[in-house]
Each structure stands twice: as structure tokens, then as C-alpha cells.
Amino acid sequence: MPGSAAFIQFENVSKAFGTAKVVDALDLHVGQGEFVSLLGPSGSGKTTLLMMLAGFEAPTGGAIHVDGKRVERLPPYKRDMGVVFQNYALFPHMTVAENIAFPLKMRGVGKAEREARVTRALDLVQLGHLQDRKPAQLSGGQQQRIALSRSIVYEPKVVLMDEPLSALDKQLREHMQLEIRELHRKLGLTVIFVTHDQGEALTMSDRVAVLNRGKIEQLDTPSGLYDRPRTRFVAEFIGETNLLAGTVSARTDGVATVVLANGGSISCAAPDGFAIGSPALVSIRPEMLHLGNDPAVLNALPVTVEDDVYHGDHVRVHLSCQGQRLVAKAGRRDVVLPVGSQAFASFNRDDCTLVAP
Amino acid sequence: MTIARLKASLLVLPLIVFLGLFFIWPLWMMIATSVQGGTVRLAFPATAVAIAQWNGDGLPSPDVQAALIQDLRAEVVQEVFGDAVRSLNSQQAGFRTLLPRTMTALRNAGADATPKLERIDPRWSQPSFWLALKRGMPAYTDANLLAAVDLKRGDDGTIAHVAPDMAVNRAIMLRTFIIAAQVTLACAAIGLPFAMLAASLGGWKRNFLLLAVLLPLWTSLLVRTAAWMILLQDQGLINQILKALGLIDASLPLIYNRTGVLIAMTHVLLPFMVLPIYASLIAIPRNLMPAAAALGARPWQAFRHVLLPLAMPGLLSGSLLVFMVALGYYITPALTGGAGDQMISSVIAFYATGTANWGMAGALGLFLLVPTTLLYIVYGRLSRTPLGQA
Secondary structure, three states, X not given: OOOOOEEEEEEEEEEEEOOEEEEEEEEEEXXXXXXXXXXXXXXXXXXXXXXXXXXXXXXXXXXXXXXXXXXXXXXXXXOOEEEEOOOOOOOOOOOHHHHHHHHHHHOOOOHHHXXXXXXXXXXXXXXXXXXXXXXXXXXXXXXXXXXXXHHHOOOOOEEEEEOOOOOOOHHHHHHHHHXXXXXXHHHOOEEEEEEOOHHHHHHHOOEEEEEEOOEEEEEEXXXXXXXXXXXHHHHHHOOOOEEEEEEEEEEEXXXXXEEEOOOOEEEEEOOOOOOOOOEEEEEEOHHHOEEEOOOOOOOEEEEEEEEEEEOOOOEEEEEEEOOEEEEEXXXXXXXXXXXXXXXXXXXXXXXXXXXXX | OHHHHHHHHHHOHHHHHHHHHHHHHHHHHHHHHHHEOHHHHHHOHHHHHHHOOOOOOOOOOHHHHHHHHHHHHOOOOHHHHHHHHHHHHHHOOOHHHHHHHHHHHHHHHOOOOOOOHHHHOHHHHOHHHHHHHHHOOOOEOOHHHHHHOOEEEOOOOOEEEOOOOOOOHHHHHHHHHHHHHHHHXXXXXHHHHHHHHHHHOOHHHHHHHHHHHHHHHOOOHHHHHHHHHHHHOOOOHHHHHHHHOOOOOOOOOOOOOHHHHHHHHHHHHHHHHXXXXXXXXXXXXXXXXXXXXXXXXXXXXXXHHHHHHHXXXXXXXXXXXXXXXXXXXXXXXXHHOOHHHOOHHHHHXXXXXXXXXXXXXXXXXXXXXXXXXXXXXXXHHHHHOOOOOO
16 A cells, blocks of 8 residues: 555545435545555445546535545536546547647646647557547547546546446456556556456455445455455455355454354354354355365365366366355366265365354 | 339339429429520510511611511410510510500501501600510520629620619628528527537426427417517517516517517527537537546536537537528518518519519529528538547
């Protein structure tokens, strides 16, 4: 988290459309130079949050500070933020150069400096040769780069991106992800990036805020989110997981013993909370499950192999553990057990975590 | 392949026949009539041949006089003779009395007598009457076209201005263009904000606004004009309300003047402005205005640099449409305007129905048709230019 002081602060921010609460008493702090993604299913309030920051929606409660100033009553044109829209929102009647010069023109930048900065911004996205084209003559990826360079040419405090890559095909999208990261690093931009694509959020961001029903479920680094999900929603939304229901029966600092609902007990890394007797879910990622024949290892669950599905780089093994379905990912070097065979699925104490049910 | 195509074209045959019969043919006939000098030639065939030999100096030879006498004694269809007289009279005042009098005198004199024309009427000794007769003879004439713009051929055949007290067409033509331009401006001033409002709203509010524009379009022009006559009168609704509110003491002169014409025509033509602008506004991607704001454009800057340029094709189409239609307006200025607000169509109507001078009506119509056609070509170009290529 570069830049320690909170550069963007949402304090207790709410937004309601009629009786529907889209954002619910939300707090979020973003540091200067940080790349934070807002990730969530549609209707989770992520776009509304961005629109409130950009100034297109006014919060119904709470305060938003940017760089120490309250902004929630400022009109968009006074907020000095770069916004990249889903469908690029390039002006069709202007050339590429005119599009990029537009924010400079609005700020009264002189013609000579305008041209110099447009050239620099275009070089940054390597599209200098297209400056006299109209947007309609460009491909989707080129349009996206132009929109990007238009949003940073005036060196805004923050760049907001609203699902900017969702209209591109997979290969181009991955390429653009790298390019945006590169720009972020090179220019030290503060970026708020809205997406519903968890892969995109995990690969690009310094931190990811997972939103659900107008609240932040978890704000964490990508690896923190994946390895230590704190709620069932996050565990299920990010990646794939196996959840085993049980009750905490013993606990020491950082470790809990959970008695599973269908028998057996598991030793598991546990965050704070989860006192003895409280219900909990054990979350184990499929790639952390190892299949073997030794019942003596720690955290061994007796399973039956239901199906093996070949995926090229791995094999998905569908398991049944006393009526509950589990999924394991076997690497190419692992022994693949035939369908119908009995085995034990085991995992390390630190490779699983407890989440609230 | 070709047979299939032929069969397919049969589908539009009724349309083509209709257009040909009720649009192109009458249009062609009107244009043709405006340049035909035929009525005089038709009524005086012998004179036409004889007078062609005369060079126009002094008085024509006795052969020409004999030919005219022969023509006047011959039986002609009453309408043909009447048309010829009217046509000659419009070139040279006096023919309206001269020709019938001469004809009666000749018929009374008997078939064998050879009276001198000067004896019957001294005007036959004036060369100007003979010149007018000679000039009325050619199969094609530019007399009507020249008269439409207040010009005529002088006695020596050069083009000259008509007497100032007869020169009204140019002034009325100019007035027609000015009124059409004023109406276009008024429609643009009202139509652009209206279309912007309609395009920015959603649901029933948008439908209501569009209906408010379309409903008058489905109502008869005459009814709408009549409604304005009721509203704008000295004792009409508007004046009564203003008086009741104490804003005015005496009635405002809202009708039978230019104000009335502009109000009524603007209202009638507003849909032609609103609909093209609305269409171009609706086509603008929804996030362009937010993008402009986010990039630092104040509302008026966003309007000036983004919305207006993108709405311009619609605004231009609408303006051309309104201007073209306004040029030909007749009923509305006739009912809501004063004598000084009549447009060129009323003059055309006067020639066509009032004096049956189809040549003049056609010539004036041609002067209306040419600019309208040119504007229509511009309009066609504009409406075909796609967004972003303008």
C-alpha cells in the first residue's frame, strides 16, 4: 500500500434510490498511488460507489474526502478526476488528438502545450500514428487506449475506471490489464477500478474491495482475499472453494479445532473470533486437497472418487465425503485415482481457513 | 434473374404511375406553360406567319393587317381568344378593349369589306400594339419568367425593369424568403431545447412531449390556423388573459400582421424541426455528456463542444425542412397575415385561380421550385452523412 495517508476516504457513505439501499453505511480508505479494485456481482453497489466519487451521483448520507477536501457536493467538472467508461465514451465528431486535447482545452491550456501533452499521452499508449483518425475508424482496443490516455493527459488526482475492459475479447483484455498496470506503476496514478471479473481484480490490484449488497465484505490484498477469505460470500465469490460446516471445539492462538457436522475433526488456521462452541465453516481451496491412502495424516477426510475431469493442466476430481460433494484439483504429476475408489483427502492446517457461516 | 427483377419492379409500378401522373406530369405542364407563348399564336395563326416577316420598324405592311383581319373574322374557340387577349393585355395594356372592339367592327362590316384597322380604332396606328402582337407570337417566350422577377423585354428586345409601381414580385419573393428564414429561426430556437428536454427524459414524460409535437401534425393545417385566429384576435384568449392579468391595457395586435404569421407558421412547422433534432440527440451515446463533465467541461462547454456538434446534422436537416416547407406556405399567411405579409404562393394562386394566367403562375412556381430543389439536394446529402464522418 504505497502512500500511507488515506487519499480517498468514504466515511459512512450511503446511497438509496427510493427505498432501495444501494450503498449502505460504507467506509473505504484508499492511499495515494494505490490501485484498488471494487469487485462484486451486479447490483452490489460498486458502480454507484464510483459514480459518487466521480460526482454523477450524490450520496444520501456520509462524506467523501479526496486529498483532504470534501467533494460530495462538487459537480463532476470540478473534481479533477479521470474517468474511463465502459464503452470508452470517445467523442465521435472529434479526431483522436482532439479527444485527448479536450480536457486540456476545458482547462484553458494553451495550444502549443496542448499539442505537446497530447503527443506525450499518445506515445504513452503507443498510438501516436492514429492521432488524425476518428474513433469510429479504430478497433476496440485502440479506442480503449485512447480513452485511457484522454483520462490521464491532464494528470488528474485519481483515475476511475468503470469496467473498462468488459467489451474486449479475452486476449486483448489480458493484454490491456498488463498495460494499465504498467501505466499505473510508471505514472504513480491512484486508480479505482470497478469490475465484476475476479481474475481481473486479482491480477491488477494492490488491494481489492469485495462488495455485496452495498457493503464491503472484505478489503484486502489479492492473496489475502484468496488465502484468508473472512466471509462465506468472499470465499465462494473469489475462486472456488470447499466449505465444511462444523463447530469450534478447541482453540489456541491462531489455530482452532473444528468438529465437523458429518463426523471427524479438523485442525485449522483461524482468525480472531470463533470462540469455542461457535459454528464455523472450514474453507479449503481445491488445489490444497491431496488424495492419498494414508488415514493417519492430519486432516484426512475419507472420500469416494465420483469423477475425474481432464482440464489439460490439471484434473478436477469430484469427491463425495459422507454425502457432501468436494472438489480437488490434481496436478499432472499427482496420481489420479480411478472412479469409485476409496481414498483420503488431506490438507495442511495452514492451507485452510475458518469463515463465518 | 432479369425476369425476377422485372417482376419485382412491378410492385412499385403503381407508385411510379401515380408519381408520373399526379406529380411529374403536372409539374412539367406548369413549367411548360410558363414558357409557352402559344395562346396568341393559336388564336391568330395567319398573323403569326405574316408578322414574322416584319422587322419591327414603324408599322407593319398591309399584308400583316390583312392577315389579322382574316384571323379576327375566322371562327375561334372563345377560351382561346380570351387567353390570347389576356396574354396580350399583360404585355400591353389596352388589348382587352381593342381586340373585341375590332372583331365586332369587322364582323359588322361584312365579309367583303376591307376596312382600315386605324379607322376602327386609332390604337392600331401605334407601333407598340403591333410590337406586342409580334412579341406574343413565338412558340416559346421568356416573358413570364422575366415578369416573375419584375423584368420585361423592352420595345427593342432588351431586358429592362418594369415600372416601379408594377414591380411587386421581387419584393414578395424577398418577403417569402425572409418569413421562411424567420420561421426557421423561431423553430430552431424553440425546437432545440424542446428536443433536448424530450431526449433527456424517459418513460411517459418523453412520450407526452413527443405526442405534444406529433398531435398537431395529425391535425388539419386549416384547423390549426383557424385555432390561432381564435387565440390571437384582439378579443381572443391571449389578449383577454393578458388584460385580466393587468399586463396590458389595450389589445396587442397579434393577428393580421407579421407577428400572427410567424406565430402560426412556427407552431405548424415545429414538428419538422423537433423530430430530426430529437432523432440525432437520441443517437448520441448516453455516456458522452458524463464523460465531458468528468473531463472538466462545464455544462455550457459540454453543450457547445459535444452536444451541439453532434446534434448539428439534425438541426440542419430540421432547418432545411422547415425552410423548404415554409417557402410554399399559402393558407396560414393568408388567414393570419395582413396585406403586407402575403407570400409568393398567394401571388401564384392569384394568377392561377384569379386571372387564369397559368403562364405567370407556372413561372413564379418555377422560381419557388428551383431553390427548394437545391435545398432538397443539400438536405439529402446531410441526412445521409453518418455520425462521426461529418
